[in-house]
Amino acid sequence: MPDQTPKKIAAFGEVMMRLTVPGVERLSQASRLDYSFSGTGVNVSSQLARFGHEAYLVSRLPDNPLGEAAEAHLRKLGIGTAYLVRGGNYLGMYFFEKGFGARPGRVTYTERLGSSFNTAPEDAYPYADIANGIDAVHLCGIALAMNDGVRRHMKALAAAVKAAGGLVIFDCNYRPAHWGGGGHGKAKPHYEEMLQLADIVMMNEKDAMLTLNMKSGKAGRREQAEELIPQVAKQYNISVIAGTHRTIVDSQTHSLQGFMYKRDSFYYSEPLTFAVHDRIGAGDAYTCGILHGEFRGFPPERTVRFAAASSMLAHTIEGDTPMAAEQEVMRAMEESGIDVER
Secondary structure, eight states, rough: OOOOOOOOOEEEEEEEEEEEOOOOOOOOTTOOOOEEEEEEHHHHHHHHTTTTTTEEEEEEEEHHHHHHHHHHHHHHTTOTTTTEESSSSOOOOEEEOOOOOOOOOOEEEEEOOSSSSSGGTTSOOHHHHHHOOOSEEEEEHHHHHHHHHHHHHHHHHHHHHHHHTTTEEEEEOOOOOHHHTTTTHHHHHHHHHHHHHSEEEEEOHHHIIIISOOOOOOSHHHHEEEEEEHHHHHHHTEEEEEEEEEEEEEEEEEEEEEEEEEEEEEEOOOOEEESSSSOTTHHHHHHHHHHHHHHHOOOOOHHHHHHHHOOOOOOOOOSSSSSOOOOHHHHHHOOOTEEEOO
């Protein structure tokens, strides 16, 4: 019988302010912006809280009204704030323009390296206390790209959780703009260190080939994944590796298929084709679907279907943060209205 006990999970990551251009206007056209607070850690902890788990964010917020507003937003999302610390004066920000038709969406980041999160001192986080209070920690390649200080925090927190007997989850989430020129070469040693510590990993064949510099003689994405993912799992002793393959039909219509590798076998969801309202955060929703299935003890076939449906629903939500409850995802898995390619 699946385990129904909620898990205690902490996500490490930056809280950012998202400034969204209304409708489908360009930034140069708009006269106002809508703001919200987001980030991979925010998305993951919020979605896991909606799935019934006890979820926390490990981060550093500015010690001013902006930090207070961000923390109030996290509480509204059901995120535990016991592991938030205060200091510094700034939040990272980005501007989001929605795409339409042939014009893709666009994200423009402001200077992030001076944010409270990215300038956290070495003694900012009580690693041992956090590790002893949780069952699992989620860490992300976006934070890994920031600077050496953030990387030290990530590795120390992962090691502390590992030593305390908890699970370490690592989402590769490589972003070229964050690493700069020669980024894959810069990222490789840090990714390798994180993979050595990880139990559950979110990645696909592109991460293996481009960041880990692995070679494949296969042509198709699925065939490349089936060749390389087992090698990664064996080399780094990873129990679960999961990811997605996305096809963009146009800016408003995408197709997505999830995969999961566990116990020497691959499991796939049905390919789902759906309308897209807001894509940002949908990958985090997929991650949370995989984690929820693992935490609840679902069979792998059900876990990967649940994760794909979770991601699909996230495409229908305004803003970064996934908002679907478990029952909504289950309903999406079962309803005949979903367009399934066969």
